Amino acid sequence: xxxxxxxxxxxxxxxxxxxxxxxxxxxxxxxxxxxxxxxxxxxxxxxxxxxxxxxxxxxxxxxxxxxxxxxxxxxxxxxxxxxxxxxxxxxxxxxxxxxxxxxxxxxxxxxxxxxxxxxxxxxxxxxxxxxxxxxxxxxxxxxxxxxxxxxxxxxxxxxxxxxxxxxxxxxxxxxxxxxxxxxxxxxxxxxxxxxxxxxxxxxxxxxxxxxxxxxxxxxxxxxxxxxxxxxxxxxxxxxxxxxxxxxxxxxxxxxxxxxxxxxxxxxxxxxxxxxxxxxxxxxxxxxxxxxxxxxxxxxxxxxxxxxxxxxxxxxxxxxxxxxxxxxxxxxxxxxxxxxxxxxxxxxx
Numbered sequence: 001x002x003x004x005x006x007x008x009x010x011x012x013x014x015x016x017x018x019x020x021x022x023x024x025x026x027x028x029x030x031x032x033x034x035x036x037x038x039x040x041x042x043x044x045x046x047x048x049x050x051x052x053x054x055x056x057x058x059x060x061x062x063x064x065x066x067x068x069x070x071x072x073x074x075x076x077x078x079x080x081x082x083x084x085x086x087x088x089x090x091x092x093x094x095x096x097x098x099x100x101x102x103x104x105x106x107x108x109x110x111x112x113x114x115x116x117x118x119x120x121x122x123x124x125x126x127x128x129x130x131x132x133x134x135x136x137x138x139x140x141x142x143x144x145x146x147x148x149x150x151x152x153x154x155x156x157x158x159x160x161x162x163x164x165x166x167x168x169x170x171x172x173x174x175x176x177x178x179x180x181x182x183x184x185x186x187x188x189x190x191x192x193x194x195x196x197x198x199x200x201x202x203x204x205x206x207x208x209x210x211x212x213x214x215x216x217x218x219x220x221x222x223x224x225x226x227x228x229x230x231x232x233x234x235x236x237x238x239x240x241x242x243x244x245x246x247x248x249x250x251x252x253x254x255x256x257x258x259x260x261x262x263x264x265x266x267x268x269x270x271x272x273x274x275x276x277x278x279x280x281x282x283x284x285x286x287x288x289x290x291x292x293x294x295x296x297x298x299x300x301x302x303x304x305x306x307x308x309x310x311x312x313x314x315x316x317x318x319x320x321x322x323x324x325x326x327x328x329x330x331x332x333x334x335x336x337x338x339x340x341x342x343x344x345x346x347x348x
Contacts, residue, residue: 050326050347051093052346053093054086055342056340056342060336064154065155065157075103077335084334088291094164097160097163097203101156125176127151127159127203128149130151151199156297170208173206173208179200180235181196192229192231204238213258219220223273235274236266240281244281258320262316264316266314267314289316290344294332298311310345
């Protein structure tokens with residue numbers, strides 16, 4: 001138990017929380033939304049009493065370092081689309097995927113500053129995506145490629161996660177350096193080339209207090225694009241299973257009001273991958289599944305029509321069982337991303 005607790009208090013590699021100048025803030029008030037509907041439009045005479053959380057895989061990641069910042073400063077069409085969607089949903093807590101990380105946080109700060117109502121608290125840490133391992137993990141005889149990194153990435157920081165919040169953030173617990181082999185009952189094969197160095201997180205696993213809740217943030221690897229050893233499928237399942245272990249006390253103190261939020265890259269009912277992993281998480285008694293739906297009543301959060309699998313549910317917000325969910329839904333899609341923004345309202 002002591003070893004597990006030590007793993008749960010890893011020192012964060014970056015801790016970036018800063019206030020946005022009050023002059024940048026514009027008053028924008030949103031009414032609470034009923035379950036499984038589109039978010040209510042802003043109203044000057046209504047105040048939303050519930051806490052709205054949102055997760056969106058923006059797919060804004062660029063092909064090289066610094067290029068996302070360039071796109072943000074140019075205010076390209078995808079940047080404008082993503083900003084407009086965020087402003088329409090108006091979350092209190094927002095987790096973005098597909099936002100490239102840079103050590104000074106310039107891209108995230110610039111994106112936030114361009115919102116009609118910027119968030120006062122930001123968090124970003126260097127992800128495992130693109131972080132070199134020095135090994136030929138995919139066995140193709142070449143080093144330093146995207147598939148040889150701790151998590152798939154053409155450069156360190158590509159396709160990272162970011163947290164934007166109107167609620168005060170507490171000190172994070174960063175599990176992103178946890179080695180895959182050290183996860184209890186790991187699915188990692190002992191003969192794996194990276195067995196001694198491979199981290200569990202393909203991007204990150206964070207536990208961050210945000211106002212009345214504690215966020216469990218992650219984005220798991222794809223379970224496909226590997227070989228007969230099912231390396232990606234095994235890792236994807238373990239990245240998801242990590243949260244059940246944490247909620248069972250395997251990594252120290254269990255948060256009292258957890259909300260898991262992120263991309264599992266796995267649908268419980270269709271597609272390749274070890275679907276039992278996400279089914280087990282959705283059925284965990286410590287959590288509840290609000291089953292956010294689109295205006296058409298569908299659960300799918302992504303449409304991979306060009307890649308083949310089509311519409312799937314892979315993005316999730318799972319509040320703790322003790323929290324009261326007052327609304328949930330999926331925003332209409334935008335051209336910038338194949339994913340839909342997922343939102344859930346929780347009573348304060």
